[in-house]
Amino acid sequence: MIRAAIYARFSSDRQKDRSIDDQIALCRDLCAREGMAVISTFEDRAISGSAAVNRPGFQALMQAAENSLFDVVVAEDMDRIFRDQADYHNARKRLDFLGITLHTASGKVGTIDGALRALMSEQFIENLRVHTRRGLEGVLRDRRHAGGRAYGYRAVKDKPGELEIVEEEAEIVRQIFADYIAGKTPRQIAHDLNKRSVRPPRGRLWNGSTINGHVARGGGMLLNDLYAGRIVWNKVRMVKDPTTGKRLSRPNPREQYKIVEVPHLRIVDDDTFKTAQLIKIERRRDATPATAQKARAPKRVFSGLIRCGSCGGGMCSVGSDRKGLRLQCSAYRESGSCDNGRRIYLNDIEALAIKGLRQHLAHPAVITEFVDAYNAERKRLKKEATTERARLERRLGEIGREMKRIVDCIVITGMPPEQFVGRMQELEAEKAKVTAGLDSAKESDNVIALHPKALDRYKRAVVELSDHLKRGTPMEFATIRELVTAIIVHASPSRPGGAGTKANTEDDRTVRIDIKGRLAALCGNPALFPNMAMSGGSLVAGEGLEPPTPGL
Template sequence: MKTDRIYNVGVYCRLSKDDGNEAESASIGTQKAILTDYVKRQGWHLVKIYVDDGYSGTNFNRPDFQAMLKDIENGLIDCVVTKDLSRLGRNYLDCGLYLEVFFPEHNVRYIAVNDGVDTLNRAAMDITPFRNILNEMYAADVSVKIKSAYRARFNKGKFMATKAPYGYIKDPADNNHLLIDEKTAPIVRKIFDLALAGNGIGKIRKYLNSQRILRPAAYAAENGEGYERYFKDSEENRYIWSENSVRSILRSPVYAGNLTGYKRPTVSMKSKKRPSRLPEEWETVPGTHEGIVTQKEFDTVQQLMTSRRREKNQYGYDNVFLGVLKCADCGYAMRAASANRRKRPDIIDCVQYCCNNFGRYGNVHCTSHTIEARDLLNAVMTDINEYARMAVNDEKAVKTLQQRLSKISDQEAREYGRERRRLAKRVAELDKLFAALYEDKVMEKITERNYRLMAAKYEQEQMNIEARLSAIDAELVAKGRNDKGIAAFVERIREYKGITTLTARIVNELIDRITVSERVKVEGGGYEQHIRIYYKFVGALDPARVHEVTPRRCLVPDKACQRCGEVYSPLSNVAKYCPTCRPIVRKQQEIESSKRRVRSKKRQNGA
């Protein structure tokens, strides 16, 4: 459309990595030639050529595109020219926002030469929203194809990162396969050995620093892989490991011979946010290369790290249940408490566990669930020995146990299937609503404010649906039980037949968690307490019972009650009254204390 106005033109050229395989007409040089020639023929003034080479059209956070927007806001240009509409972008919502809102608000004319788009021509602009939708569909199609290609290669166990992880090198014969690096693999092996021995990340880091072992970045720099800039100011930094480096090695399944990926997947094609996933949510392809450690050793280290184990507490007690012991009623951790008043030779007999929730807030939220450390240790060790004996000697009992394992019912599977189909249908409906909403905005049936409010509402619903679908998948995995689980359990527990000492390593290799119930009185005197052990692969089997025929007493001599004179067995050295007199004395003390407060208050008022 010819006009007499002389425009100050900004020519915009863009080429994404995916467009690199297209014909020569899509290259930056060709775009510049076409557009500069077009501006000259119109007799306009070419102010600047903006170029974004290697940037996707779905992302509008491009350097030169943002520079062009600033120049528009500063009034330097009043016309934008591109080769076609897809060079501006491939996100139809954002493209529409610039064409329908930003450019008109700043009195900027936009022209896409090959597509015949001109914001001064309303007839041509009526079809523009549909061109934007087609451009986005193209980008979405390319995105799906690329992701599918990467997914297929990942599922085949192909390593696709630019650099091999520390401890490995890329196979010269196959760039997508990993080989053990004989120079650094022993260091990785030592890190895992230290962790298996119960050392924390801080201690492992101190050991590596004391041995002056090159940190991963320094080793990569020596092999010409960059990072040299980090060590220009201080040569000593080459030998200073960070806790994050140690933690990332201990957490990476690659060292057990597994390929891991999708640690930070994109939310969608339109969003570049990459939220981090927890290690248990990573996707893993097992057995893709030779591991530096075994899978069993790797799993044990994960359990040790998760439980945040300490070697010994301040009382010298080796708490082998730290991180796995929970209250059966409220789910809080059970903490070890030392009763120093007890006159017992072994430290374990001076320790008991109680609910941490009760310890913090009293009986408002939970009860004590107290259990002797010795009783718990004996009960767990007896349970492990029993199943280890059965795994070695009793095949019939193993088959019976396998039949008892819970399996996800057909009814549950059908319910989850129905919910998944309902959610998938709603996702399709939201896609249609998005398209209709944008058309309403373009046709000015709704205001910009209402458009943004509705779009945000639909987007939030989409995120909620995606979260629920992920939760359904997680529940299906958690509920699923199969023969492999009992086989792995039997294979692992048979190694511990006849154990006489229970260590933190054994607990973490066999057990996910242990729950302890409250003690209850039984007929005939004494107490009974249930503990439930949740083994790895199979979960809880039979609840163990801790019987206590007589109440717990400390090893202190009998003494006479200071009130009635009767001889009784005290619970501690500081006890003064027998069980009969103790509540009477406490009541009298409370009454006397109340009287003293009243007298003190009267004296203050009189003064």
């Protein structure tokens, strides 16, 4: 008897789950008429058919096809399976190679008619985009909002596209514009709002980017024309990545914007809005070519690895003086969610980190501990993987024999296939799990012993570290970054008096760093190599470096 797999799908969360049941019932009737036994069913609920890569049900169907679990794929129509020509042709070639055919309610799908139906399904999606865009333009002509959320407004119940002002939020909007015109930066405004526990548009905290926005995309509160009584539509367009199937936004040129006046939605007057835009333009001009060139300079050796010890967030550049580039917690700057506002010189952090690496990693006891731990862990994993692989292989054979007995029972004795559907699905799920376990066991078994040349390379990399390395070649940077995953900077928050005042003692100015290394990850268990979570030493602002404590 021919084994059949049913595939069902509906594309919108506004449709009903009943659609899946109706499609499966229709396909079961078709299989009964054609003398096919339904082995399993696959489904995707509320998922578009325009990209196969994002449909777990379809991916499971293709995986089952690779395991030769059925002979025919049955669906209500071609558009249930494919809405994209490329997906159709790729899947069709694979199914033809596996000897699996496609059937719909109208019969077997041939090569030519299948290609034509895939073309028609893709064209339907294209037409749907055009019709949707036309509908949104009609909404705009009616002076209604075409979609998206805006702080300060809420949707009017039972009136699609109509907005009304939320006065409590509108007051916050007016205050933001007033503070910006008065000279405050978006970051300062965000800090003030967070201190007052004002609820942000989304998320937990206000950020400078929420207020400042993105000029090319026209986002952000200061750039939102709706506050000045204008709906601006078509700022961005959506495109789909053919590899991942994800929808991405791309900014449109300003001449493609659609603008409609809506005076009843105005929150700030035209003069206030225009003044804010002029200030924003002037502040952008303040970014001189020299500053822009500095931002494009090559990355430093530990770029992206330095993190705040108070909140775990990254540390960003806050300008430089005669002593060099300074860093500050980005969470403190953007939202004020971290209480550590200390500014640390990058040169000091780099020098301290490199000195700590050279002293700790070159110690013979460290290298010996690493080698012993690595090889012991490797042997243990290999033994466990061998035992587990043998058990999984035995179970996989048992599953295969049981599935064969079920198929023989249906074919030879003529028993109804429906009686075995549940058990077959359980066996298929267990088979997939066992197969994944075998793959994992093979990967564990592939762990190799640490080669002596690798140790030589490791020692050489440690010796070549330079205390004065500032800007080297990418190869020099890569050598050091192989040894480090993160540099955690611990610094007590500065007091109101500021650096250099009596309010700040020596303890207030002390900075300590912890260096997280990659060697613990190689062992597979950080507890086996605790010395890699080491203290790199400390420094006092303005007084240079103190050597790291030996043995940490």
